[in-house]
Amino acid sequence: MPEFDAFTDRLDPEMCVVTAAVGERREGCLVGFFSQCSIEPVRFTVWLSKANHTYEAALVADCLGVHLLTREQHDLAALFGGGCGADIDKFAQVRWTPGHGGAIVLPDVAAWFVGDVERRLDAGGDHVGFVLEPVQWGGRRQEGPLLRLRQALDIDPGHPAGQPHRRDPVAENER
Numbered sequence: 001m002p003e004f005d006a007f008t009d010r011l012d013p014e015m016c017v018v019t020a021a022v023g024e025r026r027e028g029c030l031v032g033f034f035s036q037c038s039i040e041p042v043r044f045t046v047w048l049s050k051a052n053h054t055y056e057a058a059l060v061a062d063c064l065g066v067h068l069l070t071r072e073q074h075d076l077a078a079l080f081g082g083g084c085g086a087d088i089d090k091f092a093q094v095r096w097t098p099g100h101g102g103a104i105v106l107p108d109v110a111a112w113f114v115g116d117v118e119r120r121l122d123a124g125g126d127h128v129g130f131v132l133e134p135v136q137w138g139g140r141r142q143e144g145p146l147l148r149l150r151q152a153l154d155i156d157p158g159h160p161a162g163q164p165h166r167r168d169p170v171a172e173n174e175r
């Protein structure tokens, strides 16, 4: 819908890195589709592309890590947004620690939380929403601008959305 670009082009959301761990498997990707979706109780939803490697792990993970990046952390954004976990070990290149429920935390970011996956929302499109209840959080005590979409537009996504290359268990469950 090219004519709708007039609306979406005005948006410049903060970016985050979402991590998912299942046993020894560690995945993570750059995400622009996320927001708080409830005040009481506090809930956040992150939307993961069905094409992503991280999505597969998130489908079976009990909790996910959500990390806000500083404007200077473009390299981190490029690592998680520009490559596929099937080809590279993204976590060999960053400092990480285990968090609540075995989640993966990237402690050097601006702010982070780990959230229990409360439900998954397949809206019929190419992304699935993961509704999270924050249970653990932290981050640097540092002011300063966060990395936004405008600073990440030069990153070629490891997987273009809309081209699922794998089985989609959420859709299969709903059939």
Ligand SMILES: Cc1cc2nc3c(=O)[nH]c(=O)nc-3n(C[C@H](O)[C@H](O)[C@H](O)COP(=O)(O)O)c2cc1C
Pocket (backbone or CB within 6 Å): 027, 028, 029, 030, 031, 032, 033, 034, 047, 048, 049, 050, 051, 052, 053, 054, 055, 080, 081, 082, 083, 084, 085, 086, 127, 149, 152, 153, 155, 156, 157, 158, 159, 160
């Ligand atoms: C600017 C930008 C925004 C992105 N937003 C999202 C998003 O909201 N949700 C998502 O699942 N992937 C998003 N991606 C794509 C993934 O971060 C990218 O395809 C990544 O390489 C997938 O890695 P994986 O296959 O290891 O999970 C975005 C990528 C970029 C560059």
